[in-house]
Amino acid sequence: MLEVNHLSISFLQYEKGLKQQQLKVIKDLSVSVHSGEILAVVGSSGSGKSLLAHAILGILPTNATTEGTIYFDGVKLTPEKKEEFRGKEISFVPQSVNFLDPLMRVGTQVRNAARGASTSAQRKAFERLRLAKDVEQKFPFQLSGGMARRVLASTAMVSGAKLIIADEPTPGMDPTVIKEALKYFRELADSGCTVLMITHDIGAALEIADKIAVFYAGTTVESAMVNDFSGDGRLLRHPYSKALWRALPQNDFLPIPGSQPLPYANLPGCLFEPRCAFATTECRQDEPKPREIRNGIVRCIHAT
Amino acid sequence: MLLEAHNIGLRHPNGHWLFRNLSISLRSGEIVGIRGPSGCGKTSFARILSGYEQPSEGVVLLDNSPLPKTNYHPVQLIYQHPEKAVNHRWKMSKILNEGWTPDDHLLTSLGIEREWLNRWPNELSGGELQRFCVARALGPKTKFLIADEMTTMLDAISQAQIWQSVLDIAQKRNLGILVVSHDDHLLKRVCSRVIEFHNISYK
Ligand SMILES: Nc1ncnc2c1ncn2[C@@H]1O[C@H](COP(=O)(O)OP(=O)(O)OP(=O)(O)O)[C@@H](O)[C@H]1O
Ligand code: SF4
Ligand SMILES: [Mg+2]
Numbered sequence: 143m144l145e146v147n148h149l150s151i152s153f154l155q156y157e158k159g160l161k162q163q164q165l166k167v168i169k170d171l172s173v174s175v176h177s178g179e180i181l182a183v184v185g186s187s188g189s190g191k192s193l194l195a196h197a198i199l200g201i202l203p204t205n206a207t208t209e210g211t212i213y214f215d216g217v218k219l220t221p222e223k224k225e226e227f228r229g230k231e232i233s234f235v236p237q238s239v240n241f242l243d244p245l246m247r248v249g250t251q252v253r254n255a256a257r258g259a260s261t262s263a264q265r266k267a268f269e270r271l272r273l274a275k276d277v278e279q280k281f282p283f284q285l286s287g288g289m290a291r292r293v294l295a296s297t298a299m300v301s302g303a304k305l306i307i308a309d310e311p312t313p314g315m316d317p318t319v320i321k322e323a324l325k326y327f328r329e330l331a332d333s334g335c336t337v338l339m340i341t342h343d344i345g346a347a348l349e350i351a352d353k354i355a356v357f358y359a360g361t362t363v364e365s366a367m368v369n370d371f372s373g374d375g376r377l378l379r380h381p382y383s384k385a386l387w388r389a390l391p392q393n394d395f396l397p398i399p400g401s402q403p404l405p406y407a408n409l410p411g412c413l414f415e416p417r418c419a420f421a422t423t424e425c426r427q428d429e430p431k432p433r434e435i436r437n438g439i440v441r442c443i444h445a446t
Numbered sequence: 447m448l449l450e451a452h453n454i455g456l457r458h459p460n461g462h463w464l465f466r467n468l469s470i471s472l473r474s475g476e477i478v479g480i481r482g483p484s485g486c487g488k489t490s491f492a493r494i495l496s497g498y499e500q501p502s503e504g505v506v507l508l509d510n511s512p513l514p515k516t517n518y519h520p521v522q523l524i525y526q527h528p529e530k531a532v533n534h535r536w537k538m539s540k541i542l543n544e545g546w547t548p549d550d551h552l553l554t555s556l557g558i559e560r561e562w563l564n565r566w567p568n569e570l571s572g573g574e575l576q577r578f579c580v581a582r583a584l585g586p587k588t589k590f591l592i593a594d595e596m597t598t599m600l601d602a603i604s605q606a607q608i609w610q611s612v613l614d615i616a617q618k619r620n621l622g623i624l625v626v627s628h629d630d631h632l633l634k635r636v637c638s639r640v641i642e643f644h645n646i647s648y649k
């Protein structure tokens with residue numbers, strides 16, 4: 143099982159001249175996923191979803207500092223352990239297609255990234271994700287966006303890893319291929335794998351996940367059950383989760399005003415307060431602590 | 447204005463046709479969706495329509511003349527992978543102001559924080575970067591927008607926010623938009639009609 147406890151990530155930024163400042167982009171973030179389970183991470187763009195993935199893998203840029211602990215199967219993930227596990231115990235499907243090596247044929251890349259997966263395993267994964275046989279011989283620039291994502295996804299599928307972290311694995315894929323990819327992730331979980339899937343496709347998340355974590359401004363505002371995302375969203379616990387659900391094109395397609403606070407806004411209270419329709423003066427005083435409500439967790443003092 | 451594609455075909459260097467005989471027309475003020483399986487050539491078609499790529503056969507016409515080869519192209523493309531659409535050696539302010547200088551109002555309606563202007567592309571999240579690509583494409587000389595999976599990398603609230611401002615600008619300036627997306631719900635929301643890629647081409 144994967145356990146992330148009180149993770150914080152800051153970046154050292156150089157301003158003009160010699161002035162430096164620390165940007166805290168993830169703050170006191172905790173998530174856990176059991177083996178055999180899929181945790182979907184949804185939420186605001188820029189809320190730290192990819193950075194969480196990079197922190198688990200140990201591939202944050204060098205100007206980043208982290209606090210908190212990450213355990214996998216009871217082993218504390220130190221920088222050395224992360225390096226050792228990467229591509230073996232832990233496999234990664236990155237969000238950016240820039241992770242593909244432009245100079246290497248994609249079949250070879252998939253086998254290398256999965257540290258020595260067999261050609262036949264790679265071919266099976268390609269076939270399942272409907273990549274034609276000749277794709278393995280191609281270079282990244284010869285692929286469409288959706289094909290590149292399928293190549294990235296197949297790395298995780300052939301890796302034999304115990305933990306799969308997939309950052310936006312489905313954009314650009316058509317519905318049939320998405321279905322197949324999701325089914326594949328579900329089967330991997332059912333065979334004992336731990337899966338953390340970051341996605342903006344809430345529909346996809348609902349189809350395969352066991353539980354859903356909602357991120358906003360560098361922290362988890364809610365941990366919900368799949369069934370809580372239904373109807374007008376009244377079962378959801380946090381006002382941000384409700385707004386996110388309602389903004390989907392299949393629901394109201396209405397944005398809420400404002401934007402996510404910047405890391406150094408240093409709001410003393412709830413980070414959603416400037417945009418929250420339910421905010422009261424108490425909300426501005428202290429940061430809401432995570433509370434357990436109806437089998438879920440929420441960071442909102444007024445949630446019921 | 448009228449943007450037309452006539453019998454467009456694209457052939458791979460190996461001789462195989464990705465698509466042929468693709469014809470479509472889009473009027474100012476019209477918002478049309480295109481849907482089709484992954485890898486069928488939608489993005490290549492989008493690149494041809496916006497003058498980034500030459501077709502192997504057929505022509506693209508803007509009011510009956512070939513696409514102009516000026517600095518600022520009247521048909522602007524926004525595509526799925528913002529990280530591939532920006533120069534990584536430039537800071538965001540330079541990237542944003544390359545073709546024109548977006549005003550404050552636009553930056554605010556797209557949710558672009560001024561502090562991001564001082565960063566490098568790899569210091570922004572995928573969704574943050576995409577907002578810059580949208581702003582960059584909405585210059586005053588833009589007549590048509592080709593939105594290839596424009597908001598797939600964004601959360602639902604940002605997606606609704608960006609579409610709201612793009613639709614608003616489109617209406618004010620009478621822009622035509624071609625929306626390439628796999629999200630049927632989104633297509634239904636924003637388009638007046640949706641075309642199946644395979645119904646407008648045959649090999
Ligand atoms: N190298 C960096 N230096 C400074 N800030 C950074 C750096 N990398 C990321 N950030 C900031 O950290 C925040 C979280 O970024 P992250 O990429 O994790 O977002 P995300 O949740 O994955 O978003 P998206 O859904 O758009 O992919 C963003 O506000 C981003 O601007
Ligand atoms: S704590 Fe207050 S401001 Fe924050 S989400 Fe709850 S009601 Fe809204
Ligand atoms: Mg991300």
